[in-house]
Amino acid sequence: MVEIRSVHKSFGSLTVLNGVDLQVRTGEVTVVLGPSGSGKSTLLRTINHLEKVDSGSVSVDGALVGYRRAGNKLYELREREILRQRTEIGFVFQNFHLFPHLTVLENITEAPVAALRRPKKDADKAARALLARVGLADKADAYPRTLSGGQQQRVAIARALALEPKLLLFDEPTSALDPELVGEVLDVIKDLAHQGTTMIVVTHEIGFAREVADTVVFMDDGRIVEQGPPGEVLDRPRHERTKSFLSKVL
Ligand code: ADP
Ligand code: MG
DSSP: OEEEEEEEEEETTEEEEEEEEEEEOTTOEEEEEOOTTSSHHHHHHHHTTSSOOSEEEEEETTEETTEEEETTEEEEOOHHHHHHHHTTEEEEOTTOOOOTTSOHHHHHHHHHHHTTOOOHHHHHHHHHHHHHHTTOGGGTTOOGGGSOHHHHHHHHHHHHHTTOOSEEEEESTTTTSOHHHHHHHHHHHHHHHHTTOOEEEEOOOHHHHHHHOSEEEEEETTEEEEEEOHHHHTTSOOSHHHHHHHHHHO
């Protein structure tokens, strides 16, 4: 589903991604770990073209992100085509990013109606089903500010699912939550994982990684230092930097 090849990305003189290769198979869950500043968010952002890579390539479901091929030439996609590509990838942020002036239901139906031109009635029906799936059937008419952080994040997940994405990206989805609210959000993500949703999850929740990841990736300093099944990377890390990181978060 995702094929990242030799990706480099700098901001000015700061190299943030320094030759990243990563493959994610359809239906698999990849958990990305690593210290702050190691490039995890930037990597996720290149996958839906919120960041443009300096060199290397990213493709999702066989299509190059931001480019199209014609013969042996590459052409940059227009903004409109990039936006369309982006609708195929759900992104859940650390800080929810809900629209404060819209109700929960409107937050979820906005993109399907505006971007995919779904009839309002169909979008409403689908949104209510998604709310039930994340355990918030009774919150359709509430405004985000009246919800707990855990509830807001579950709405954000329902909103991402409303576009029926091929791929879901989570950037530290529980890092902004009070500890007692982390579980309810992880449970929703676990459910999605068990239903075969392809996802990449940046998180420091090692228990979650152990339970649902097919592959754990450890990043440091713009590179993937180590990757493999959770039983290997978490329990028998081979690299000093992985060991040292795990000893701090476990
Ligand atoms: P992580 O998510 O692992 O904490 P990030 O990908 O957010 O790491 O950031 C990696 C490095 O890139 C950090 O040093 C950060 O300050 C820097 N960085 C990220 N985005 C930008 C940007 N838009 N402009 C300049 N520097 C950035
Ligand atoms: Mg980050």
